[in-house]
Structures are given as structure tokens and as C-alpha cells.
Amino acid sequence: MSGTIKRWVSAAWLIGLLLISLPASAQIEIIDQAGRTVRLAQPAQRIFFAEPGDFTIMAMLEENPARRIVAWNRWRLDKHTLAHWRSIDPVAFDKIKQLVIDGPQNLNAEMLIANQPDLVVLDRFFGAAKQTISRLEQAGIPVAVLNLEADLRERNPTEGLEKMAILIGREQRGREVAEFIDRHVARITQRVATLKNQQTALPKVLMEPHAGIGPCCMSVGSGVLMGDLILMAGGKLLGSDIVEGLSAQLSAEYVIASDPDIYIGTGGRHIEARGGLLLGPDVDPAASLASLQRVTQRVGIAQTSAARNQRTYGIWHSGYPIVNLELIATWLHPELFGDVDPAATLAEINQRFMAKPLTGTFWITPHPTPKAH
Known part of the structure; x- marks a missing residue:
């Protein structure tokens, strides 16, 4: 066998070994x-x-x-x-x-x-x-x-x-979505951490899931994502010390005595027929606002500081978590988060990542608090 052939066979053998060893x-x-x-x-x-x-x-x-x-x-x-x-x-x-x-x-x-x-x-x-x-x-x-x-x-x-x-x-797209979410979360959590370090009094928040389908008031528990968003945004979750599991019923008397500073109801089209808080795809803003007014006129909520001070809000139960976190943060601490615009965040999600954006009413802010300039 000539030297050239020997070298060729040797090279082919080495290449074969490399191919076998690679995944x-x-x-x-x-x-x-x-x-x-x-x-x-x-x-x-x-x-x-x-x-x-x-x-x-x-x-x-x-x-x-x-x-x-x-x-x-x-x-x-x-x-x-x-x-x-x-x-x-x-x-x-x-x-x-x-x-x-x-x-x-x-x-x-x-x-x-x-x-x-x-x-x-x-x-x-x-x-x-x-x-x-x-x-x-x-x-x-x-x-x-x-x-x-x-x-x-x-x-x-x-x-x-x-x-x-x-x-x-689609690994690259996954990284892009992740980076977007991480950046927006950090903006909220870093400021809330500073707020807590200053030992600032945190507002009491009643969050009612599937709001309006019964008497006042259901409350989410801690350990549930929607309830934990209240904590992440710098609030105290009313009833979290007694609610076990996803949610539980609080008496109207308990709610009135606890006197929450802020009320947030979650809603969707799935509870529309039961008179619940109406939010979601293709929902008219006027109909959504009317449903929030019905919900907050119930005995228990109507007697709270949240209702008297017009700090009552509605949020779509199935919304993007990062948009919901920003909404809650701006409702709880409007001055601290005066530069946060949840509508702009949703618009960027729709423009950058969604093949076809959902349209409708996904939150209700009937009495927006003026933001700091």
C-alpha cells in the first residue's frame, strides 16, 4: 500500500471515530x-x-x-x-x-x-x-x-x-421573550424592595377572584399567583392569614372591619352569565365598567375605604402576568410607578411577539390616580 493511500485510510479512520463520538x-x-x-x-x-x-x-x-x-x-x-x-x-x-x-x-x-x-x-x-x-x-x-x-x-x-x-x-425567540419579561419584573421588584427597606406602610388589598358571582366577598390566598402579585407589587393581601388554598369566602363583616385600602376584582367572560365582573376579548369598555360598578356596590365592599376613595379596579383573570403585575403596582403605588405604563407593555408584547394580538378590555381603572411628574 502506497504512503498516500495509507495516509488517506488513516485520515478516514480518524474521521469515522470523530463522527461516532459526536452526538x-x-x-x-x-x-x-x-x-x-x-x-x-x-x-x-x-x-x-x-x-x-x-x-x-x-x-x-x-x-x-x-x-x-x-x-x-x-x-x-x-x-x-x-x-x-x-x-x-x-x-x-x-x-x-x-x-x-x-x-x-x-x-x-x-x-x-x-x-x-x-x-x-x-x-x-x-x-x-x-x-x-x-x-x-x-x-x-x-x-x-x-x-x-x-x-x-x-x-x-x-x-x-x-x-x-x-x-x-425556537430557542432564540424563547430567549427574547424571557429577557423582556425579566426586565419588566426587575423594574417592579427592585423598587418594592427599596420601599420595604424604608419600612413604608403597605396598603391593604382585597383581591376577589371571579368577582360578583356571589355575595361579598371571596378572597384569593397567598401562594396563588394572582394573590402573590399583590405581595410582589408592595401590598398586604387581605385575608391571607386565614384563607387556605386557592380562595375562600370572607364575611362582609370581616371585610368592613378590615377596611381594605384597595379593591381588585378578577373577571372574565366565563362569569358574564352569572352577573360577574366582565373582562376579556371583545368586551366593550362601557359594559366592563358597568359590571365593576355592580360588583363594588355590594354590601361589604361599598362600606370600605377602597370604595369611598374610588380605589376599586378590575383585572382579567387570564391576562399576561407581567402586565397584571405592572397594573397592580401602579394601582398600589401610583407615585412610585409613575413611569410604568402597562398599556405600553401590552402593546410591545403584541407588536414584538404575537401573531395576532387579542383585543378587548383587560383591566378597568375607573378613577385613575394622577401620576407624579
């Missing part, structure tokens, strides 16, 4: 939020989502989210929100298997397998379905436990969103 370039791998390794041979194209709000996050990461979704749990979503997401691509949307699953106990593995997903995404609530996860993985279907909606209370609030972006081959 497959198409393989995608993450550690999900349950500490499990998730591997895909290529970016996911046929996804099942267990959390209804994950469609919104996908619409921030992907121009046409419907094309990547084979099945979806649309539980609790109103027809107006569904119509909006359908309008992006009606043909692709109508191909999605629309499921209604109210909890992990009803997450059926065989039903999911029949839709042939190449990735099943469960939030932590549905991640409790251990047997279903095991059955799916036995069938060769990867399962990722990820909370896609940014949990602003966490050290890394956008972890789930960023990992999802990797799984669909």
Missing part, C-alpha cells in the same frame, strides 16, 4: 421542571397541551401555533378566546382535537396515544398523572412537565417557556 446533531434534549430528561429526534410538530393557556404562550413563540398542535385541552376557555386563536389559521385550528379534561385523574393515555403526538406537554398540575405519563413513555411518546406561563415569583420565572422554545426549535 446526533438533530437530537434535542432538556431537563423538564420535574427533573426528567426529555429527548426529541427533531423539533416537535404534533404537540398535546394539557394547560389551556399554553396556546397563548405558543403564540408568542410561533407565528402559527395551530400547525404544531395535534390535540389540546381547551377546558375553561370561553368561545371568544377560542374564536380569536382560530382566526389565525382556521384550517389548521379545526384539525386540532379539542378536548375537555378537568384534572389529572381524567387524563387518558389511550386517548392521547390515538392522536399520535410526538410530544405531550403537561403543567405541574397535570404532571401528577404518573401512570398516564408512564403509559405514554412506554408507547414511545416523550412527555415534558413544563409550566409555560411565566411564574413571576420564581427565581427563573421563564424556565418553562424557554425549555418549550428549545423543544420546538
Whole structure:
């Protein structure tokens, strides 16, 4: 064998060893939020989502989210929100298997397998379905436990969103969304930290979930995202010391005696028929304002400082957490956050990240407090 041939064979042998030792370039791998390794041979194209709000996050990461979704749990979503997401691509949307699953106990593995997903995404609530996860993985279907909606209370609030972006081959977009959210969160939390260090008295806030569907007053508990936004924005959450779980009923007498400085009701179209606080896609501002007035005229709220001083507000239960945090911060501390404009934040989200922005009424500020100049 000539020297040239020997060198060629040797080089080919070395190249072969290098190729064997390198990982497959198409393989995608993450550690999900349950500490499990998730591997895909290529970016996911046929996804099942267990959390209804994950469609919104996908619409921030992907121009046409419907094309990547084979099945979806649309539980609790109103027809107006569904119509909006359908309008992006009606043909692709109508191909999605629309499921209604109210909890992990009803997450059926065989039903999911029949839709042939190449990735099943469960939030932590549905991640409790251990047997279903095991059955799916036995069938060769990867399962990722990820909370896609940014949990602003966490050290890394956008972890789930960023990992999802990797799984669909949109890592750069995921980083852009994460950076935007982190920057806006820091603006609020850094100022609130200074406020607390100064031992400034914090306002008492009554936050009523699904406001107006019953007598005064339900209250969210601490440890629940909407309630914890009050704490992050520099407020005291009324009833947090006695409310266990997601929410609980407070008596009108307790509310009057506690005398909250600020009232914030959460609402949506899902409680419209029950006389609740009306907010959400395609809601007329006048109708929304009228619903807030009905809600705050109930016995218990009407007798508080919040009502007397016209510091009563409404917020869409399904809004972007960062916009909700900014809204609450400006309501609680208008002078401290005089330069924060939640409407501008929402407009930037819509312009930079959303394929088709939601339109409607997502908060009510009937008596805006003048901002410092």
C-alpha cells in the first residue's frame, strides 16, 4: 500500500471515530421542571397541551401555533378566546382535537396515544398523572412537565417557556421573550424592595377572584399567583392569614372591619352569565365598567375605604402576568410607578411577539390616580 493511500485510510479512520463520538446533531434534549430528561429526534410538530393557556404562550413563540398542535385541552376557555386563536389559521385550528379534561385523574393515555403526538406537554398540575405519563413513555411518546406561563415569583420565572422554545426549535425567540419579561419584573421588584427597606406602610388589598358571582366577598390566598402579585407589587393581601388554598369566602363583616385600602376584582367572560365582573376579548369598555360598578356596590365592599376613595379596579383573570403585575403596582403605588405604563407593555408584547394580538378590555381603572411628574 502506497504512503498516500495509507495516509488517506488513516485520515478516514480518524474521521469515522470523530463522527461516532459526536452526538446526533438533530437530537434535542432538556431537563423538564420535574427533573426528567426529555429527548426529541427533531423539533416537535404534533404537540398535546394539557394547560389551556399554553396556546397563548405558543403564540408568542410561533407565528402559527395551530400547525404544531395535534390535540389540546381547551377546558375553561370561553368561545371568544377560542374564536380569536382560530382566526389565525382556521384550517389548521379545526384539525386540532379539542378536548375537555378537568384534572389529572381524567387524563387518558389511550386517548392521547390515538392522536399520535410526538410530544405531550403537561403543567405541574397535570404532571401528577404518573401512570398516564408512564403509559405514554412506554408507547414511545416523550412527555415534558413544563409550566409555560411565566411564574413571576420564581427565581427563573421563564424556565418553562424557554425549555418549550428549545423543544420546538425556537430557542432564540424563547430567549427574547424571557429577557423582556425579566426586565419588566426587575423594574417592579427592585423598587418594592427599596420601599420595604424604608419600612413604608403597605396598603391593604382585597383581591376577589371571579368577582360578583356571589355575595361579598371571596378572597384569593397567598401562594396563588394572582394573590402573590399583590405581595410582589408592595401590598398586604387581605385575608391571607386565614384563607387556605386557592380562595375562600370572607364575611362582609370581616371585610368592613378590615377596611381594605384597595379593591381588585378578577373577571372574565366565563362569569358574564352569572352577573360577574366582565373582562376579556371583545368586551366593550362601557359594559366592563358597568359590571365593576355592580360588583363594588355590594354590601361589604361599598362600606370600605377602597370604595369611598374610588380605589376599586378590575383585572382579567387570564391576562399576561407581567402586565397584571405592572397594573397592580401602579394601582398600589401610583407615585412610585409613575413611569410604568402597562398599556405600553401590552402593546410591545403584541407588536414584538404575537401573531395576532387579542383585543378587548383587560383591566378597568375607573378613577385613575394622577401620576407624579
